[in-house]
Amino acid sequence: MALSLATGAARARPYDHDSTTLREPCAGDGPAIHELIAASPPLDRNSLYCNLLQARDFAATSILAEAADKAGTPLGWISGYVPPTEPQTLFVWQVAVAAAARGQGLGLRMLNALVARPALASLRRLRTTITADNAASWALFEHFARDRGAHLTREPLFLKDRHFAGRHETEHLVTIGPLHGGAR
């Protein structure tokens, strides 16, 4: 069956702090998340199946922001997971805020709410990757680190030529810690 996905940008709502709720996603959110990602370049679009798995299997480490009346496209989304090889790390895969809601603190609010979940209290650090030219993303994670007095380090991880065969800019690994005080 063909899925009809309207363009997210057209249906995005302005951000209102008080009437925007944050919650864990569920599989039913998959198509709406897929739409939001598609309307948020330069994010990789991945597949709808990928978004369904994120929303179902990684709900505890992902977060969705939506208007209280639940009408329209979600306002924001963070997918994350705990890497099997790094059980004390929250790896943030993608962050997307609907165009109409950007620059008003929603990205920061979602990050803070995610790491404040009791189930994630034992995590020591946050990691993500960012391309050098994504100013909004750098500003978001730098602000997040600054607010909690955490260190932020960066190093090239996936290289343009070696890992992306020249088809994608180098992704820099960003590490922020400690997340909740204590040893890094």
Ligand SMILES: CC(C)(COP(=O)(O)OP(=O)(O)OC[C@H]1O[C@@H](n2cnc3c(N)ncnc32)[C@H](O)[C@@H]1OP(=O)(O)O)[C@@H](O)C(=O)NCCC(=O)NCCS
């Ligand atoms: C990156 C993104 C998630 C930020 O979300 P947001 O809700 O707009 O961010 P916030 O309002 O919480 O702002 C966080 C910081 O980013 C800064 N910022 C926001 N948009 C910016 C822009 N276009 N250029 C530079 N800085 C920007 C804010 O000024 C703030 O920094 P400050 O407090 O030091 O001034 C959003 O711009 C987006 O969805 N972009 C497209 C997808 C993307 O690139 N995702 C990130 C890669 S995973």
